[in-house]
Amino acid sequence: MARIAEARPPASPMSEGQVARRDRILDAATELGARADLDHVQMTDVAKDAGVAIGTLYRYFPSKTHLFAAVFEAQLGKLLGRLWPDESEDLVSDIGEVLVALSRELLRRPRLCAAMVQCAATNYTSGPFGSAERDSALFHAILDTLTRSAPGEEVESTVRLLVFSWWGVLISRLSGKTTTKQADADIRLATRRLVGPLLPFR
Amino acid sequence: MARIAEARPPASPMSEGQVARRDRILDAATELGARADLDHVQMTDVAKDAGVAIGTLYRYFPSKTHLFAAVFEAQLGKLLGRLWPDESEDLVSDIGEVLVALSRELLRRPRLCAAMVQCAATNYTSGPFGSAERDSALFHAILDTLTRSAPGEEVESTVRLLVFSWWGVLISRLSGKTTTKQADADIRLATRRLVGPLLPFR
Incomplete structure (x- = not known):
């Protein structure tokens, strides 16, 4: 499901748990991005591999x-x-x-x-x-x-x-x-x- | 109507008429591109303003x-x-x-x-x-x-x-x-x- 990037800055991580969650997202994106062309990297897969809800992913990163x-x-x-x-x-x-x-x-x-x-x-x-x-x-x-x-x-x-x-x-x-x-x-x-x-x- | 860019180089203009046609296309694109954001520039409008068929436009320029x-x-x-x-x-x-x-x-x-x-x-x-x-x-x-x-x-x-x-x-x-x-x-x-x-x- 495509989402339009909203005109707001990505949420800044605050707590230790949030930092860890953001790092897991970045790690998952790194792995997926190394294996497939950008067009074929799905935000849902990033969320899944990082173990976060899709809404959480979009809260940190409004777009791919x-x-x-x-x-x-x-x-x-x-x-x-x-x-x-x-x-x-x-x-x-x-x-x-x-x-x-x-x-x-x-x-x-x-x-x-x-x-x-x-x-x-x-x-x-x-x-x-x-x-x-x-x-x-x-x-x-x-x-x-x-x-x-x-x-x-x-x-x-x-x-x-x-x-x-x-x-x-x-x-x-x-x-x-x-x-x-x-x-x-x-x-x-x-x-x-x-x-x-x-x-x-x- | 969106078209996928084909994996071929744009046609090179040859005759005087073709050069003139290519110039008219570039002029039309210049004018339209100055007035609207790229996303809102339609290839059909470029063809219309340049006075060429849409197929001709895509023959010279496979994509926007x-x-x-x-x-x-x-x-x-x-x-x-x-x-x-x-x-x-x-x-x-x-x-x-x-x-x-x-x-x-x-x-x-x-x-x-x-x-x-x-x-x-x-x-x-x-x-x-x-x-x-x-x-x-x-x-x-x-x-x-x-x-x-x-x-x-x-x-x-x-x-x-x-x-x-x-x-x-x-x-x-x-x-x-x-x-x-x-x-x-x-x-x-x-x-x-x-x-x-x-x-x-x-």
Whole structure:
């Protein structure tokens, strides 16, 4: 049964039980999204696999688009927690390598990656509840790190452009328009050119 | 009546009459897309306004997505023909200003811009007939100019990253997540940082 997404933000989880329920939903969506194309992932199956009522699922995620945009953020958050360096001798190179590793990890499950990217993009362009790049884990991981090392006016613009570039490279790779080698080289080049000038004295 | 996009490339126009017919279709779609949201643009109305049979329309454009992706390319081509400098004293600055002007022009009709961007993105990510960035007028305008002035290995990567950045800034602006001033500054910064190092001796 199709439902029209309502013009309201997804419910925020509050209690421990709610957080656990939301995590179960995200895990179920991750598994289903890795196995079938987005069009064939049914919200009823997500609810069933997560062990929640369909109404509960829609309370957290008003649409499949919201759901997979949230899966994207959850995946990014987890991967960044694992990949982001605590300290860095060479920030430009380290950020480049994290971005390369990030897209490689996401591309290991191309079907899920396509679903997440499509939903995040739709969510982003379609209104005030989108996972704007400024709200995303990736944007903030880079911004926080750079702000400590390179305070200045252009840091936010730099991070936006780097995220846009990374995003473009990911989509290009996902659609088979570039090779893995090219994609990796593009990400490293973007990081060097965009972030490099912020750290001129290192 | 909805039609499923067939897995074949759009017919290429050949004769003068066919070119004229394709242009009339693109003009009709442009006008309709500027007035109504994409969901409310009907292929039957496009055919009617262009003065062609519905079958003819679908022969040129297998789906609304193909149609508006083609409108995007046509708009970009026209604008670039007008905005791209014949000669340049300062290529980095000139490319930046063209990119700024380009998004401003496209954003003058936000509804049409949203439709074009959404369709071009879907087309790009969904298969071999997409208007890949390497086939697009924008990619080639920049690449051809830079290849003459700055031959080298990283030119193609640079152009890809610049187009991705421009694209990200356009979407960001379109969805109201940045101001015009920020968007313009971001595009100029992207051009300076990405293209600047290719022309170190100017």
